[in-house]
Amino acid sequence: MMLIEKVLIGTDYSAPAEQLYDCLSELKKQGLKRVILIHVIDIQSAGGNAAELQVFNEKKLTEKKHELEKYGLEVITKAPIGFPPYEITMVAKEENASLILVGSHGKGIIKNIFIGSTTFDLLRTAKTPVLIEKYQDVGAGNCKPYCTIKFNKVLIPTDFSDASLAMITQLKGTKGMEEVIFATVIEKSKNTDELESKKAEFAEKLAILKQEFADAGYKTNSLLKEGNAANAILQIAEEEQVTLIALAKRGQGRIAELLLGSVAEAVAKQSKAPVLLFPSR
Secondary structure, X not given: OOOOOEEEEEOOOOHHHHHHHHHHHHHHHOOOOEEEEEOOEEHHHHHHHHHHHHHHHHHHHHHHHHXXXXXXOEEEEEOOEEOHHHHHHHHHHHOOOOEEEEEOOOOHHXXXXXXXXHHHHHHHHOOOOEEEEOEEOOOOOOOEEOOOOOOOEXXXXXXXXHHHHHHHHHHOOOOOOOEEEEEEEEOOOOOHHHHHHHHHHHHHHHHHHXXXXXXXXXXXXXXXXXXXXXXXXXXXXXXXXXXXXXXXXXXXXXXXXXXXXXXXXXXXXXOOOOEXXXXXX
16 A cells, blocks of 8 residues: 655745645545655755755745644655755655655746756656646646546556556555556557457456456456557546556666656656656665
């Protein structure tokens, strides 16, 4: 079971970033007890004002800390000076965070979640699961999260790699998860015989996963597709109106230390629904 006891929240105080706190009520059902609030003062842009900005941000984070403590959470704050993705990754490791929570739009790190190098490097280097909140109507003055209940209907793409199966094991037993959709995409086959063989093999494996989760009390479904994996996953997510896509950062690639799996990157960039990325172990 994925037990989320301690969550690190990266913030830049933008409206979308402030809405990340709305996730906490659901995460409390997953066992959330402690929150780490962090705002990194980027040494490259802050320059000689870094120390002054650090004092200012420590005060702002402390104000939010007092607010969250009213909900029965233990809260610590961090306002380090440095390279944002490195600082976030290191704090998550030092504090043994269960999850890193960031938003996909706004200013600074939030705005650049999939555009600038800051968040790309965070996704690439984090050894902690990263939950990426997604928003609607960004820039319209009334942006809101894509969905309010993340774990209600979860799409779990799998290639049956060790990383993918380890992720599925962690998700099993997650509270508040009512429906699970397993999806496998066959991208390449040498010939018709190999394609049919893969279909039979993956259909059998999907049936086993589906039954395991059905026995655990979940509503389950499984889909086997052909074509581009990222496109197929995004299409399924749209058609099924899922509330979350959970996938491992890397699949069966030959190079274990590849920056970020191309499928994971494409899904994280383009998905309208929140995305939960698990590191490879």
